[in-house]
Amino acid sequence: MKFPDGFLWGAATAAHQVEGGNFNNDWWDWEQIPGKIKNGDTSAGACAWWKGERYRADFDLARSLNHNAHRLSIEWSRIEPREGEWNADAIAFYRRVLGALRERGMTPLVTLHHFSNPRWLVAEGAWETEAVLPLFERFVTRAVQELGDLCDFWITINEPNVYAFTAYINGLWPPGKKDFRLAFRVLANMVRAHATAYHAIHRAQAHARVGIAYHIRALYPANPRSALDRFATRARDYFFNHLVARALQKGKLIFPLGLNTRVPEAINTQDFLGLNYYFSSRIAFDLARPAELFGRQLPHQLWGVSFEKDLESWFGTGDIDPQGFYGTLMWLARYGNGIPIYVTENGIGDARDEIRPSYLVTYLAALQRALRDGANVRGYFHWSLVDNFEWIEGLNFLRFGLIANDFATQTRTPRASAHLLAQIARANAIADELIEKYGYKDRSRPTPTHHRNRQTIASKKFRRRG
Ligand code: FCB
Numbered sequence: 001m002k003f004p005d006g007f008l009w010g011a012a013t014a015a016h017q018v019e020g021g022n023f024n025n026d027w028w029d030w031e032q033i034p035g036k037i038k039n040g041d042t043s044a045g046a047c048a049w050w051k052g053e054r055y056r057a058d059f060d061l062a063r064s065l066n067h068n069a070h071r072l073s074i075e076w077s078r079i080e081p082r083e084g085e086w087n088a089d090a091i092a093f094y095r096r097v098l099g100a101l102r103e104r105g106m107t108p109l110v111t112l113h114h115f116s117n118p119r120w121l122v123a124e125g126a127w128e129t130e131a132v133l134p135l136f137e138r139f140v141t142r143a144v145q146e147l148g149d150l151c152d153f154w155i156t157i158n159e160p161n162v163y164a165f166t167a168y169i170n171g172l173w174p175p176g177k178k179d180f181r182l183a184f185r186v187l188a189n190m191v192r193a194h195a196t197a198y199h200a201i202h203r204a205q206a207h208a209r210v211g212i213a214y215h216i217r218a219l220y221p222a223n224p225r226s227a228l229d230r231f232a233t234r235a236r237d238y239f240f241n242h243l244v245a246r247a248l249q250k251g252k253l254i255f256p257l258g259l260n261t262r263v264p265e266a267i268n269t270q271d272f273l274g275l276n277y278y279f280s281s282r283i284a285f286d287l288a289r290p291a292e293l294f295g296r297q298l299p300h301q302l303w304g305v306s307f308e309k310d311l312e313s314w315f316g317t318g319d320i321d322p323q324g325f326y327g328t329l330m331w332l333a334r335y336g337n338g339i340p341i342y343v344t345e346n347g348i349g350d351a352r353d354e355i356r357p358s359y360l361v362t363y364l365a366a367l368q369r370a371l372r373d374g375a376n377v378r379g380y381f382h383w384s385l386v387d388n389f390e391w392i393e394g395l396n397f398l399r400f401g402l403i404a405n406d407f408a409t410q411t412r413t414p415r416a417s418a419h420l421l422a423q424i425a426r427a428n429a430i431a432d433e434l435i436e437k438y439g440y441k442d443r444s445r446p447t448p449t450h451h452r453n454r455q456t457i458a459s460k461k462f463r464r465r466g
Contacts, residue, residue: 001368002429008107008379009425010069011062011402012345013047014114014158015078017388018055020046025077025116026126027391030174041394047386048410050093056100058386058412061403063104065418066425070101071344071381073111073158074147076139077118083135091146098150109344109381110147111155111213112140112197115163115173115391122175127163127186133193140197144204152208155274155344156197159215160190161240169291172392180291181259188261191247198269212248213274213344216241216332218324220282222298228285232295236283239293245335273336276345276383277325279318320348320359322366329367333375340378343367347383349390349398353415360417361438364430382421386412 016022022043031042048054062070078090101108113136117126124131140156157163167173168183194212201208219237221229247253251264286296297318325346332341346363350356364380371377387401395407402418405411420438424430 001365001432001435003368004371004378005428006378007428008069008109008342008381009421009428010067010071010106010109010379010381011385012071012109012381012383013385013388014073014111015075016043016046016073016114016116017384017390018047018072018386019050019075020044020048020052021050022046022075022077022116024081024119025075026119026122026174027116029119030176037392038394038397041389041396043389045407045410046389047405049097052410053096054410055097058403059100059104059106061412061414061418062385063106065402065414065422067106068425069107069109069379069381070385071109071111071155072097073114074143075116076113076121077116079143080118080139081120083120083124086142094147095150098147102150107153108151109153109155109342110143110151111158112136112143113156114158117174126175127189127193128182129185130189130192132189133196136193137196137200141200141204144201144208148205148208152205154201154208154210155213156194156201156210157190158213159276160187160194160212160244162215163190165240178291181257184253184255184259187244188247188253188263191244191253191263191266194248195263195266195269199265209271211270211272211274211342212244213276214241214245214332215276215345216328217278217318218280218321218328220280222282222284226285228294229283232285232293233283235293236295249335270336270339272340272342272378273332274342274344275328275332277328277343278346278348278383280321280324281318320355322362325363326366326370329370329375329377330373333370336376338376340376342379342381343377344381345383346380347400349393349400351387351396351399351404353417356415356417357420358438360420361424361430361434364424365435365439368430 016025016027020043022028027043031037059070074094079087081087098108121135126132164183164187167175168177168179168186171178198210201210219233221233223229243253247263248266248269251262251267253261253263282298283295284298285294287294289296329341348356348359367377367380382402384400386403387399387405389395390398390400402415402421404413404415
């Protein structure tokens with residue numbers, strides 16, 4: 001089972017989760033509010049990339065684990081700490097970070113917005129108003145001008161759907177609002193900002209490759225025979241999984257409540273498709289949750305999977321579902337009609353690394369099946385390189401690292417999974433014995449909702465790229 005030549009192998013990180021010392025954004029403010037973050041943890045130290053320049057040692061480890069690429073994000077609030085003011089130290093820092101990757105022969109993939117916002121932008125309404133569009137465009141242009149000799153591979157915005165849902169529907173992230181209309185406005189502004197940024201990046205760097213990172217979950221009705229469960233699943237599937245992707249395809253966000261928004265500038269603004277895929281979910285109809293489109297996500301189960309481990313070790317937020325991963329890749333392949341796909345995140349919070357080895361091997365085997373069936377997948381970035389600040393879960397509850405981190409001493413210890421991925425990356429293949437050792441027999445499963453809606457995703461409008 002070989003992967004294509006030139007396949008990118010690596011891990012992903014985000015600025016606020018690894019750098020530490022990010023005191024100028026909305027997340028830092030959120031962390032100061034009692035009860036928002038588990039255990040009262042903060043991101044102050046994180047993985048000491050900023051103060052201790054620990055990224056060098058982490059990239060050494062990544063290189064020794066056969067990574068040939070790394071995805072990271074740059075922090076807007078560092079680069080532009082006050083509106084229109086550019087910080088030379090921050091730019092120099094990111095030049096050192098990207099330079100460190102290049103010295104190690106690793107391809108950088110840079111995300112320009114990964115959840116956190118400068119405090120000054122929040123004061124102006126952040127993503128709730130159109131005022132963000134020229135501001136984001138100016139930041140992105142500046143970043144590409146400053147860093148473009150070191151990187152030409154960009155993600156504009158990470159997971160607009162997760163941001164809108166968690167910050168504006170369930171209110172768990174800053175600004176902690178619960179407002180369906182506002183969530184929609186945020187999504188629309190993110191789509192438009194992506195489109196604007198796409199063109200700005202190409203103006204600054206003609207050969208750039210630019211995309212967005214989708215978060216997609218395969219969804220299943222809790223009871224496939226219940227019309228209400230099927231309705232709730234389809235509704236969530238449309239709004240959570242499809243809305244942004246379709247807007248970039250059709251040039252409009254199609255929405256009830258008279259909120260339809262035309263975004264013609266968003267058509268043809270993806271040189272590649274980024275996919276963050278973790279789990280699938282089962283959705284049950286729930287009249288008490290209108291803001292969540294009458295859908296309730298059932299507690300996870302290791303559905304279709306023969307692991308017999310206690311669940312406390314990983315605090316997953318969904319069902320382990322390599323088949324859903326395969327189906328999602330095939331869905332994206334049809335949607336993108338040949339555009340390269342990169343898995344920009346995939347992983348599991350498993351401090352004791354009990355489930356991760358099987359998760360890794362079976363998901364990569366699913367990826368390989370998608371390749372065999374024609375999906376143009378060009379790379380895989382595991383979330384994450386090293387245990388880091390996992391948003392409201394803080395430092396301890398969800399440890400996603402291939403490499404364990406003792407936050408008190410900043411001591412790194414690669415987990416068994418890190419060596420497993422290293423072995424696969426070196427061979428650019430999954431050896432049969434790994435499948436035998438870690439794989440499991442997938443039982444027959446229902447088809448997730450979106451995989452049935454083929455007509456909604458096939459499009460000839462997308463450019464074919466190499
Ligand atoms: C994704 C985020 C990433 C990390 C993982 C676990 O949704 O993009 O920052 O929190 O989940």
